[in-house]
Every structure is written in C-alpha cells, then in structure tokens.
Amino acid sequence: MRWDSQNISSDDAGRLPGLGDTVVRRFDAPEALNMRFHEVRTKSALNHVPGGTRGLPFEWTINPYRGCTHACVYCFARPTHEYLDMDAGSDFEREIVVKVNVPEVLRAELGxxxxRGDPIALGTNTDPYQWVEGRYKxxxxxxxxxxxxxxxxxxxxKSPLVLRDLDLLQEIAAVTDVSACLSVPTxxxxxxxxxxxxxxxxKARLEAVGELNRxxxxxxxxxxxxxxxxxDAPEQVERIVEAATEARATYIGGQTLFLRGAVRDIYFAWLREHRPDLVPRxxxxxxxxxYVSAAEKRKIELAAGAPWALRTYPVRDRHRGPRRPPVATAPRPPRVIQGSLF
Known part of the structure; x- marks a missing residue:
C-alpha cells in the first residue's frame, strides 16, 4: 500500500486496547479531522450469519471496515465497537478499523x-463505501x-462511490448474480x-441507483x-418513492427505527438536542x-404511506410514466458471528 507522506502521518501512540498491535494512521484531509484509522491484518474475511436468522437471503457477509465515518445517529451497528473495548458513540465514528488484507484473505477462503459458493452480502454492518474507502480501495x-x-x-x-467499481460489477454480472441497494432515508x-x-x-445516491440499473x-x-x-411525513416518503421509480429501482423496502443497546441512549441524546418535542412520543x-409494537409499527408506516406497508402500488397510466417497482420489507439486521481480526 503506497501513501503520500504529505497527506498521511503515522500515529503509534494511543492504540486502543481491543485491537492489539496495529498501525494507526491519520489523514490530512478535512473529511478525516480527529479520526484515526487502525490498520489490522485479519485472519478471516467471511462472517457467518447464524442459520436460524429469518428473512435473510444470505448466510455470509464481509465487513472490510469496522466503525463508520458516516456518523448516522441511528446506526444499529454502533454497539459492535464495544466488542473492541471502544464506545458506540464517538469511537464508532472516529476510530475506524481497516482490514487491509481482506481481499487476499477472501481469495483464499473462496478457493x-x-x-459452496453461497451468496455473500456486503454493507450489512458498516458501509464499505464510507469515506476512507476512497483511500484504501x-x-x-x-x-x-x-x-x-x-x-x-x-x-x-449510502454512497455513490460504488459507481467507481461499476466495471467490476458488470464483469461479475456476466458470470453470476450481483445486485445493489442504496439506502435513502430522506x-x-x-x-x-x-x-x-x-x-x-x-439525491446523488438516487442518481447512482439509476446509473447502476442502466x-x-x-x-x-x-x-x-x-x-x-x-x-416519516407522507410527502417525504412519496418524494423518495417517486425518485426511486424514475431511477428504475428494482424494489423499494424499508422499516421503522429500532434502538438496540447503546443506540438507544445515543439516539435519545440526539432527540433532546435536536427535537426535544419528540422525546415524550x-x-x-x-x-x-x-422495537415499537407491531400495531404501532403498522400505524406509523401506513400513516407515512410506506410502500412496504401498503403492499401494492397504484398502477400508473402508461402515458404518465413507469410502473412502480415491487416493494420489500427490510429484514432485521443479522446477528453476525464476526471473524477474528487477528
């Protein structure tokens, strides 16, 4: 891996206790201020999803990064940082684990x-196209x-950076099944x-949906x-549905917010700062x-006009535009057996 010494500095001090011996790097870029990237050499690339997990079309995942610079306040993956003796709040956003040898380990495992050649899903935990992927590739x-x-x-x-690898996705599509999904909450x-x-x-994510489908x-x-x-305002959801339809999305799915583990405290702290009016609700x-109750969940999704709750779309007149794509309910995130980092 080659680096521009003017942009990157090595930081050997302050390694976090859950990571053992690592190389810690900082990037001299506005997007990476106050962030550290912990380079590790992993023993396994594939993570197994327990067979008892329902509603998932895959049993294997790959997570080249742990932690995520996207800093989504609601991210269900935040508690996974606690397994590394880091916190689910600022550490999850600023202390990013980079499995620098994932590609070669994966080749060995697939060989x-x-x-058995089972389907493999990426992006089920943290986003593999978060900012630092532009550096590590x-x-x-x-x-x-x-x-x-x-x-x-x-x-x-959540990133149109996936388009950088469109050539490889097309080459995969020529020999086996490959698909993509862009997350667009609002x-x-x-x-x-x-x-x-x-x-x-x-908006750039939805443009990427269109380009990938084309x-x-x-x-x-x-x-x-x-x-x-x-x-969850109906007009907000409808805007996404309309844009997804124009982008020829192959399906539209979704689910209501859930707050497991430390995410609950993080999200409620965000509410108290940004939307104190919503705290009682x-x-x-x-x-x-x-999780909200099944009855409340359905009430929220129906009120929002969520297509996965409505089950069917109105069929448009053929002169007014394309028929809307099918819908799918997003499954609950899998309980992943994370392979050893070392």
Missing amino acids: RRSW LMRGIWEAMRGFRNPCSILT LDEKAWRATEPHTPNP AGIPTGVLIAPLMPGVN YEKLYAKGA
Missing part, C-alpha cells in the same frame, strides 16, 4: 474446497475475488444533515430507518424495548 480487491470465483454477491451502501436536507451528518447527498446491475432503494416525526413508543 477452499469446502466453500479494498472493495476493488473484494469485487475482483467475487468475479474470479463467480460468487453471487450483493451490496448495501430527501429533506435538514433531516439528512441532522441524522446522517457525513453521508453523501441522498448499466445492468439490479439496484433497489431502502427507506430505512423510518423515524417517527423526523422523516419516543419514550412511549420504545417503553418496552428496542
């Missing part, structure tokens, strides 16, 4: 006689391995900047999470746990 090596072994795969991301600029402060513009990569849209009082909605 094993015992490997691990995803190109991962896609090359998928192409080389003709292994079916999929990607979920098009409202205020809600976007408040809840996903370091993510790419959601290039032959089946790509859908995920409206998730649906946050009561924040991004959330205290009631989430009084019994991480």
Whole structure:
C-alpha cells in the first residue's frame, strides 16, 4: 500500500486496547479531522450469519471496515465497537478499523474446497463505501475475488462511490448474480444533515441507483430507518418513492427505527438536542424495548404511506410514466458471528 507522506502521518501512540498491535494512521484531509484509522491484518474475511436468522437471503457477509465515518445517529451497528473495548458513540465514528488484507484473505477462503459458493452480502454492518474507502480501495480487491470465483454477491451502501467499481460489477454480472441497494432515508436536507451528518447527498445516491440499473446491475432503494416525526411525513416518503421509480429501482423496502443497546441512549441524546418535542412520543413508543409494537409499527408506516406497508402500488397510466417497482420489507439486521481480526 503506497501513501503520500504529505497527506498521511503515522500515529503509534494511543492504540486502543481491543485491537492489539496495529498501525494507526491519520489523514490530512478535512473529511478525516480527529479520526484515526487502525490498520489490522485479519485472519478471516467471511462472517457467518447464524442459520436460524429469518428473512435473510444470505448466510455470509464481509465487513472490510469496522466503525463508520458516516456518523448516522441511528446506526444499529454502533454497539459492535464495544466488542473492541471502544464506545458506540464517538469511537464508532472516529476510530475506524481497516482490514487491509481482506481481499487476499477472501481469495483464499473462496478457493477452499469446502466453500459452496453461497451468496455473500456486503454493507450489512458498516458501509464499505464510507469515506476512507476512497483511500484504501479494498472493495476493488473484494469485487475482483467475487468475479474470479463467480460468487453471487450483493451490496448495501449510502454512497455513490460504488459507481467507481461499476466495471467490476458488470464483469461479475456476466458470470453470476450481483445486485445493489442504496439506502435513502430522506430527501429533506435538514433531516439528512441532522441524522446522517457525513453521508453523501441522498439525491446523488438516487442518481447512482439509476446509473447502476442502466448499466445492468439490479439496484433497489431502502427507506430505512423510518423515524417517527423526523422523516416519516407522507410527502417525504412519496418524494423518495417517486425518485426511486424514475431511477428504475428494482424494489423499494424499508422499516421503522429500532434502538438496540447503546443506540438507544445515543439516539435519545440526539432527540433532546435536536427535537426535544419528540422525546415524550419516543419514550412511549420504545417503553418496552428496542422495537415499537407491531400495531404501532403498522400505524406509523401506513400513516407515512410506506410502500412496504401498503403492499401494492397504484398502477400508473402508461402515458404518465413507469410502473412502480415491487416493494420489500427490510429484514432485521443479522446477528453476525464476526471473524477474528487477528
């Protein structure tokens, strides 16, 4: 890995206790201020999703990065940083683990006689196309391995950076199944900047959906999470549905916000700062746990006009535009058995 010494400095001090011996780097870039990137050499690239997990079309995932600079306030993956003796708040956003040897480890794993060629999902935990992927470019090596072994795969991301690798996605599509999904919780600029402060513009994500579909990569849209009082107004949801339809999204899915573990405290702290008027409502909605009740969930999604709650779309007149794509309910995130880092 080659680096421009004028832009990157090595930082050997202050390594975090859950990571052992690592190389710690800082990037001299506005987007990476106050962030550290912990380079590790992982022993495994593939993470197994327990077979008992329902509603998931895959049993294997890859997470080239742990922690995420997107800093989405609602991110369900935040508690995974606690396994590394880091906190789910600022550490998750600023202490990013980079598995620098993921591509070569993946090639070795896919080449094993015992490997059955099962579908592999990327982006199920942290976003593999977060900012630092522009520097490490691990995803190109991962896609090359998928192409080389003709292994079916999929990607979920919030970043149009996925278009950088369109050539490889097309090469994979020529030999096996590959699909993509862009997460677009809101098009409202205020809600976007408040809840996903370091993510790419959601309009650019929808443009990426269109470009991927035009290039032959089946790509859908995920409206998730649906946050009561924040991004669930019917007009907000309808704007996304309309834009996704124009982008020829292969499906539109989503789900209502859930608050597991440390995410609950982080999200409520955000509410008290940004939307104190909503605190009583959330205290009631989430009084019994991480998920709202089934009845409340359906009420919220129907009121928002969420297509996965409505089940069917109105069929448009053929002279007024394309028929809307099918819908899909986003499954709850899997309980992933994370491979050892070392």
